[in-house]
Amino acid sequence: MKLSYYAGCSLHSTASEYNASVGYVFDKLGVELMELEDWNCCGASPAHSTNHYLGMALPLRNLVLAEKAKSDLIVPCAACYNLLKVADHAVRQHTGAADAANADLEAITGAKYEASIEVRHPLEILTTKEMLQTVKAKVVHPLSGLKLVTYYGCLLSRPREVVAFDDPEHPQIMDKLLSTLGAEVRRWSYKTDCCGGALAMSRTDAVEILVAKLVTEAERAGADAIVTACPLCQVNLDTRQTKVAQTMPIFYFSELMGIAFGAPDASTWLNKHIIDPVPVLTAQAKGV
Amino acid sequence: MADVNLVPSSGFVEEIQTRSGQPINTCYQCKKCAGGCPMSFVMEPYNSGLLKLIQLGAKDAVLKSNTIWLCVACKTCGARCPNGIDISKIADVLREMALAEGVAPQDKRILAFHQAFLTTVQHLGRAYEAGTIGLYKLKTATFTQDLMLGAKFMAKGKLKIMPERIKRVGEIKQIFRKAKEGSK
Numbered sequence: 001m002k003l004s005y006y007a008g009c010s011l012h013s014t015a016s017e018y019n020a021s022v023g024y025v026f027d028k029l030g031v032e033l034m035e036l037e038d039w040n041c042c043g044a045s046p047a048h049s050t051n052h053y054l055g056m057a058l059p060l061r062n063l064v065l066a067e068k069a070k071s072d073l074i075v076p077c078a079a080c081y082n083l084l085k086v087a088d089h090a091v092r093q094h095t096g097a098a099d100a101a102n103a104d105l106e107a108i109t110g111a112k113y114e115a116s117i118e119v120r121h122p123l124e125i126l127t128t129k130e131m132l133q134t135v136k137a138k139v140v141h142p143l144s145g146l147k148l149v150t151y152y153g154c155l156l157s158r159p160r161e162v163v164a165f166d167d168p169e170h171p172q173i174m175d176k177l178l179s180t181l182g183a184e185v186r187r188w189s190y191k192t193d194c195c196g197g198a199l200a201m202s203r204t205d206a207v208e209i210l211v212a213k214l215v216t217e218a219e220r221a222g223a224d225a226i227v228t229a230c231p232l233c234q235v236n237l238d239t240r241q242t243k244v245a246q247t248m249p250i251f252y253f254s255e256l257m258g259i260a261f262g263a264p265d266a267s268t269w270l271n272k273h274i275i276d277p278v279p280v281l282t283a284q285a286k287g288v
Numbered sequence: 289m290a291d292v293n294l295v296p297s298s299g300f301v302e303e304i305q306t307r308s309g310q311p312i313n314t315c316y317q318c319k320k321c322a323g324g325c326p327m328s329f330v331m332e333p334y335n336s337g338l339l340k341l342i343q344l345g346a347k348d349a350v351l352k353s354n355t356i357w358l359c360v361a362c363k364t365c366g367a368r369c370p371n372g373i374d375i376s377k378i379a380d381v382l383r384e385m386a387l388a389e390g391v392a393p394q395d396k397r398i399l400a401f402h403q404a405f406l407t408t409v410q411h412l413g414r415a416y417e418a419g420t421i422g423l424y425k426l427k428t429a430t431f432t433q434d435l436m437l438g439a440k441f442m443a444k445g446k447l448k449i450m451p452e453r454i455k456r457v458g459e460i461k462q463i464f465r466k467a468k469e470g471s472k
């Protein structure tokens with residue numbers, strides 16, 4: 001299987017470990033990811049927050065490029081995924097804003113987006129019944145004893161009619177994936193609560209309170225770590241645990257897959273974390 | 289809520305409903321949105337109160353509220369509203385309107401971050417985190433905030449020193465030009 005790949009800006013900088021681990025995992029599973037040629041920033045929160053046209057046209061240019069590449073587009077960043085999906089949906093619905101931006105893109109780039117491809121998140125691809133069997137067969141280092149909570153956040157869950165490929169209020173697929181790796185996934189009630197990542201820099205005071213709530217609840221659930229599928233959640237949770245009694249490491253699901261698959265470079269991914277995740281893995285390996 | 293000088297106007301709610309696509313007039317103040325909003329504890333008024341002010345036509349109070357800037361677009365309100373109102377789409381319209389009409393936000397930091405981020409995208413085609421942080425600090429004079437964290441990021445190679453620039457950045461500049469024309 002060959003798929004187009006949109007890394008997004010975070011995966012080229014603060015979340016390079018997410019990029020590397022996703023690449024490793026797909027390669028192991030025999031899926032070839034081809035990075036989209038000359039992709040641009042999706043605009044993230046700042047675009048749609050201040051200018052509706054930018055919020056539509058910036059994602060749309062990437063969809064035009066993906067359509068030229070003639071294959072479905074894999075987007076690991078939950079924010080990019082959400083905004084590309086929202087733009088794709090608006091084109092399919094022929095909203096006035098989408099049609100106007102699409103016409104401009106045709107004038108600017110020579111092509112408009114016809115919605116002939118699908119925008120997909122890696123978790124969608126990795127959690128089909130067949131793929132979970134393949135995943136299970138690749139596990140050489142089961143994560144038994146590692147207690148985790150899954151954190152889906154906002155952008156993979158809402159708006160439900162556009163982005164949710166799982167139950168928007170009670171998603172399960174990341175839980176299934178991590179269980180397949182042998183980990184013990186704990187129940188908690190905060191899977192889709194917001195961590196405030198968009199305001200991490202401008203309203204750090206408020207965001208620290210949201211992060212403290214999530215980490216405290218994860219600890220109450222008996223988890224050793226929180227697992228995310230979003231570079232903004234990961235960085236926010238990893239760097240804003242200033243109001244908690246005990247800090248907790250924050251993994252990408254793909255890092256744990258890589259570790260379970262025996263990735264030789266896993267330590268370089270983990271070295272990028274601010275809260276050191278190695279102690280909980282060492283304890284797990286020793287069966288403590 | 290602070291005292292609000294009301295000049296009732298139905299034109300305002302009509303305009304915001306049309307531009308956001310959200311049925312604001314169906315809101316009957318069940319307040320599920322305020323109860324579920326992660327930012328309620330710093331918002332003034334609550335998001336439910338914002339809807340009331342829009343219904344009443346209190347444009348001035350709405351555009352000056354910090355609520356429109358603190359909405360993080362998590363869309364929890366939209367998922368829970370019995371009438372399907374997504375307040376984040378309304379906040380998008382209101383921020384754009386506030387900017388077009390020159391209404392300054394009470395707290396300038398959030399807008400400063402958005403602008404710093406978009407400046408890098410406009411010139412490079414991609415977000416440049418180190419550049420965004422530098423521009424943000426210049427705009428807000430928050431030079432000492434997160435210094436230790438910044439040092440850790442550098443040590444771990446989490447922040448790229450050199451920006452990435454796309455080949456056809458001219459296309460991005462054209463998109464920004466169109467966006468500016470449309471927002472006048």
